Amino acid sequence: MADGEDFYQLLGVPRNASQDDIQRAYRKLARAYHPDINRDPGAEDRFKEVSEAYDVLSDPQTRRRYDAFGRDFRQVPEDVDPETWRRSQQAGAGAGGGRTRSSGGTGGFSGGTGGFGFSSDGGDIDLDDLLGGIFGGRGGGFGSRRGFGPIPGADQEAEIELTVEEAYRGGRRSITLTGGDGTRRSFDVTIPPGVTDGQRIRLAGQGGRGSDGARNGDLYLIVRIAPHPRYRLEGRDLYVELRLAPWEAALGTSVAVDTPGGEVKVKVPGGTSSGRRIRLRGRGLPNPKARRAICTQRQGSWCRPGSRVSNDGCSNNWPRNPTSIRGHSSD
């Protein structure tokens, strides 16, 4: 029997659970994983598995047969003795360990071949046949089984993490999502320049499958921008700490600053104190709608003269007592 996919484990109940407990576990899981409630791309598959497990275990008769013959019980003829069947299974089990999904389509009952011969992509065909057989109507999408006709698929959401530079430039990026049953889907996504944290990128038709030819749902990628060692992001504005030596702050200077769009010369006026913000118009993340953005620099209090613009690297050899130095830079 497949270890990871045992119906009891799917529902999180012990093998001797009462019908009430099975129903309770199913109701809770169904509410947690229904694709309209849980936008995770794996949730829909999980919902289907839980439903299938419940369909089997909720009926005392099919549950008995499941207990006796395992997941492939539908392939076992009605009048087979469980003991005989188990022995024949064990004979063939050596070669077939480690499967992850039902299937056993290759006649799990005929002695030596039982337990292997399933395809690596998980025997989905068998499962669909199986469901089709029970509920009269296949189509992949859940919901078709109750005879509602074509039902469009639900939208799904997944997160995608980008660096500040990727968000600035945009471009193509390939991502892989893992579904609830371990299947992996890869997408080539075009990221528009200037995406912000929390923005959604829509991949039409990549969400939940619709049943009976109805349209698929959409997949939304929610952008998360990874913390950056140098830049702090607020909306499309970037903040960079600019560390200056006290005499530079006092007398004014011109400093080269790296921004995602390239190096910029910043003029620091004399008499600048710590914490002052200098705005560099249009140097933040591009706004696709209005081509305007901002990059703001904040003054640090000191820096080793050789590497003026860095958030932290400059403090290595430089005096570590800020108060004595700040005295100079503040007016």
Added chain:
Amino acid sequence: MVRAPRLSLEEFAVVTGLHPDLIRRLVALGLIDARRDSAGELWFSRSQLDAVARVQRLRAGFALNYAAIGLVTDLLDRIAVLEAALRGARRPGR
């Protein structure tokens, strides 16, 4: 008077005024939480009295079946958590 931390099915039925069979059914539908001890008896915490009351209100106020009420209560709980998080995020201010 010491209030028992948990109620047996019978006690729970008396307090809520519901038939024990209905309570068993609510548990099976996942509408209220109960622990089952080794003897198979159900035990309820006092917080479940509020849960039952909400189920009864939703049942009486809308034409909802119990499966739908389970969904509604789950969503209401989720909204409560999100609203609390939202309030917590607003309070420090910027």
